[in-house]
């Protein structure tokens with residue numbers, strides 16, 4: 001297996017003719033965890049949605065390659081098959097589909113016809129990963145995200161991550177609304193994935209999560225681009241001082257995009 005490589009070059013993304021991402025470049029390789037932080041409305045979730053191929057997000061310039069292939073040319077399901085995974089800020093509820101069914105379908109879609117996962121093996125793995133995440137057995141038979149609390153939804157997304165074993169994961173605010181114990185469990189799940197054949201982009205507002213998932217690099221996003229990159233110490237400074245010092249350094253008055 002070769003180490004994954006996601007390369008974003010000079011990316012521009014618009015929503016309904018408003019440019020949200022403006023000239024963003026970022027590279028994630030296997031074994032690396034990158035964190036993206038930034039004030040509200042600066043385009044972090046837009047970046048995640050554009051990478052997954054959400055139809056509302058139009059890439060107007062730039063390129064994204066995944067293991068050397070043009071990601072932007074791929075359909076959403078092809079991106080997943082190639083090994084890209086997105087955990088969303090607001091996972092949707094799906095009535096009538098159990099958690100276990102959803103996961104088995106997703107795994108089989110990724111593996112392809114004729115290479116489906118054996119049922120017993122699937123059940124064993126699911127059981128093992130649910131134990132790791134301290135999840136009650138009943139969750140596998142509940143309808144996907146229906147009636148799940150915010151924290152349960154996040155934990156469930158990490159379960160999907162562990163079961164699908166993607167090459168690159170984009171984790172958008174997986175820490176929002178989590179209590180301290182749940183935060184540690186979610187972090188444990190991500191850390192379980194750490195290996196040279198896995199890379200992640202973690203979007204977060206708080207340094208707290210990064211105490212548990214140590215990032216290799218921290219990037220600050222403002223006005224639709226990465227304006228500063230550093231190590232974990234950058235997240236610590238943001239937690240202590242906020243974003244004003246970066247705005248002053250760069251001469252930025254309004255950090256959001258949309259209205260520009």
Ligand SMILES: Nc1ncnc2c1ncn2[C@@H]1O[C@H](COP(=O)(O)OP(=O)(O)OP(=O)(O)O)[C@@H](O)[C@H]1O
Pocket residue numbers: 015016020038039040041042043044045046047056256257258259
């Ligand atoms: N579907 C959409 N239609 C119109 N505008 C949108 C849409 N999605 C995002 N935007 C706008 O794009 C800008 C960036 O939004 P985005 O959600 O990417 O920011 P964010 O950095 O993730 O913010 P937060 O930290 O609050 O989650 C905002 O001004 C937002 O209103």
